[in-house]
Amino acid sequence: MQSKLAIKFLTVILFFFSFGLIAQDHSNEHQEVSHEQHEGTPEQVSLKTKIKESINHHLLDSHDFTFFSDSETGKHYGFPLPVILWDQEDGIQLFSSSKFHHGDAVAENNGKYYTLYHNKVYKTDAEGTITLDDHHHPTQAKPLDFSITKSVLMILITGILMLLAFVGMAKSFKKGPIVTGAGRFLEPIILYIRDDIAIPNIGEKKHRKYMPYLLTIFFFVWFLNLFGLTPLGVNVTGNIAITFALAIMTFIITQVSGNKNYWMHIFDPLGNSMPWYGKIPLYIILIPIEILGVFVKPFALMIRLYANIMAGHIVLMSLIGLIFVFQNWIGSSASFVLSFAISMIELLVALLQAYIFTMLSALYFGFAVVEHEEAH
Amino acid sequence: MEKLINDFSFGLFFWQMILFVLLLLLLKKFAWSPILSALNDREEGIKDALDSAEKARLEMQNLQSDNQKLLQEARSEREAMIKEAREIKETMISDAKEEAKTEADKMIINAQAAIESEKKSAIAEIKNQVASLSIDIAEKVVKSELADKDKQLKLVESMLNDATLN
Numbered sequence: 001m002q003s004k005l006a007i008k009f010l011t012v013i014l015f016f017f018s019f020g021l022i023a024q025d026h027s028n029e030h031q032e033v034s035h036e037q038h039e040g041t042p043e044q045v046s047l048k049t050k051i052k053e054s055i056n057h058h059l060l061d062s063h064d065f066t067f068f069s070d071s072e073t074g075k076h077y078g079f080p081l082p083v084i085l086w087d088q089e090d091g092i093q094l095f096s097s098s099k100f101h102h103g104d105a106v107a108e109n110n111g112k113y114y115t116l117y118h119n120k121v122y123k124t125d126a127e128g129t130i131t132l133d134d135h136h137h138p139t140q141a142k143p144l145d146f147s148i149t150k151s152v153l154m155i156l157i158t159g160i161l162m163l164l165a166f167v168g169m170a171k172s173f174k175k176g177p178i179v180t181g182a183g184r185f186l187e188p189i190i191l192y193i194r195d196d197i198a199i200p201n202i203g204e205k206k207h208r209k210y211m212p213y214l215l216t217i218f219f220f221v222w223f224l225n226l227f228g229l230t231p232l233g234v235n236v237t238g239n240i241a242i243t244f245a246l247a248i249m250t251f252i253i254t255q256v257s258g259n260k261n262y263w264m265h266i267f268d269p270l271g272n273s274m275p276w277y278g279k280i281p282l283y284i285i286l287i288p289i290e291i292l293g294v295f296v297k298p299f300a301l302m303i304r305l306y307a308n309i310m311a312g313h314i315v316l317m318s319l320i321g322l323i324f325v326f327q328n329w330i331g332s333s334a335s336f337v338l339s340f341a342i343s344m345i346e347l348l349v350a351l352l353q354a355y356i357f358t359m360l361s362a363l364y365f366g367f368a369v370v371e372h373e374e375a376h
Numbered sequence: 377m378e379k380l381i382n383d384f385s386f387g388l389f390f391w392q393m394i395l396f397v398l399l400l401l402l403l404k405k406f407a408w409s410p411i412l413s414a415l416n417d418r419e420e421g422i423k424d425a426l427d428s429a430e431k432a433r434l435e436m437q438n439l440q441s442d443n444q445k446l447l448q449e450a451r452s453e454r455e456a457m458i459k460e461a462r463e464i465k466e467t468m469i470s471d472a473k474e475e476a477k478t479e480a481d482k483m484i485i486n487a488q489a490a491i492e493s494e495k496k497s498a499i500a501e502i503k504n505q506v507a508s509l510s511i512d513i514a515e516k517v518v519k520s521e522l523a524d525k526d527k528q529l530k531l532v533e534s535m536l537n538d539a540t541l542n
Contacts (some may be wrong), residue, residue: 023400060383069490084387120385144386144387145387146391148391149385149386149388152388152391155391155395155396159399162403163402165404168406168413170407170411172415177418187415190411190412191415194412194415208412211408212400212403212404212409215403216403216404218494220396220399239383240380241383241385241388242387242388242392244489245393246392249393249397257502301514350447
């Protein structure tokens with residue numbers, strides 16, 4: 001009960017603070033536009049803009065892995081990653097991201113020039129000129145970017161970790177019925193996913209087929225969410241491309257495994273409860289809604305995960321940024337306490353979002369394979 | 377929405393799809409299938425063990441109840457035997473008593489009869505002896521009486537005197 005109260009209290013505080021932050025961000029923008037005419041010394045403003053930039057930078061994927069940067073010397077501590085580009089004219093281009101010098105320089109490869117603009121690769125000339133259109137989008141051509149970015153690297157690392165953990169667990173099961181090592185911790189989670197997510201939603205008979213997907217997606221999302229909370233500063237599950245890929249897989253599996261009942265529910269939702277001439281006027285409205293629902297479900301999956309992780313990162317980083325903005329004992333320590341509390345909540349959110357994604361995927365699979373029409 | 381589309385990176389999507397599907401297939405083959413089947417096997421094993429334990433318990437119970445029954449039977453048999461023995465003993469005793477009594481009665485009757493006949497014969501003997509003795513005595517008396525002729529005559533006299541016709 002007390003912990004619930006504490007969470008409520010924190011949520012309320014967070015709510016007001018986040019508004020404050022948004023307001024601050026906006027005021028920062030105005031200040032930038034009006035050449036810092038308003039309150040605040042230039043140093044403070046530049047600190048705020050720096051924090052904002054650093055948050056924005058953190059939220060985006062990047063072509064090199066930077067742990068931290070020293071803004072005074074302009075040095076970045078990290079390592080470059082391979083850039084792989086493809087377009088019809090030039091074919092495949094492969095070079096190290098160190099050529100970009102963290103976006104400061106024009107990369108030359110095989111006589112072609114590329115530059116980074118807002119973390120996206122554009123073709124350019126030797127001077128790196130970028131011309132913007134009315135919507136502030138560059139007019140230069142964009143090659144397809146298959147680079148091994150920070151997120152791709154983290155996906156690879158997570159994948160390898162999962163393989164190590166679970167193949168090791170499988171091996172330890174070969175020796176006897178009692179698992180050893182990390183499997184002891186993972187086993188109850190696997191059992192939970194099977195007994196409390198898959199079986200109740202999909203059914204005893206059919207859940208087996210979907211278990212590998214549900215387990216993989218749960219641990220994948222959870223591990224990446226947790227990685228996002230480490231000081232490595234990766235934001236993989238808060239990236240729309242990742243959540244889109246995950247949601248589209250759930251969508252495809254749902255449609256492929258959809259049986260007669262599933263499609264009947266979409267195209268004939270009322271069944272035999274009404275004569276055909278009564279159904280027609282209703283179906284003009286109902287069928288489009290049902291079809292829309294098919295697409296809205298994975299879309300909601302995608303947005304839910306993306307927005308939750310994204311928001312968590314923004315809030316957490318803003319609170320950490322506030323420590324430096326306040327620069328006094330009370331404000332900074334309050335921000336520290338708050339950011340600590342939010343970190344704890346984010347740990348919970350990391351698990352919760354993985355659970356929700358898995359749970360809803362299982363629910364949709366359950367809809368797709370439902371055996372008998374239940375009364376609605 | 378525009379920000380979402382702008383943030384969408386096709387390359388990242390491409391890699392995510394490829395890596396995730398690869399991860400899914402690898403994990404399915406080398407991890408999930410063995411883990412899930414091992415968990416299943418273990419659960420089945422536990423279930424079987426519990427079932428057999430339950431069966432053993434029931435068997436045990438049956439055995440126990442059988443034993444109880446046997447014991448009960450043995451006890452009742454023993455009781456029946458004891459009862460029978462007691463009855464036999466009682467009948468034997470009573471029979472013996474009866475027999476003894478009839479035998480005794482018979483003996484008494486015989487004895488009485490013997491006594492009676494002895495008594496009769498004794499009495500008859502005594503009578504005979506008494507008769508012969510009295511005859512002897514009488515003979516002797518008569519003899520002696522008749523030996524003395526005067527006395528006889530005197531007696532006849534006296535008697536004749538007494539027998540005077542009054």
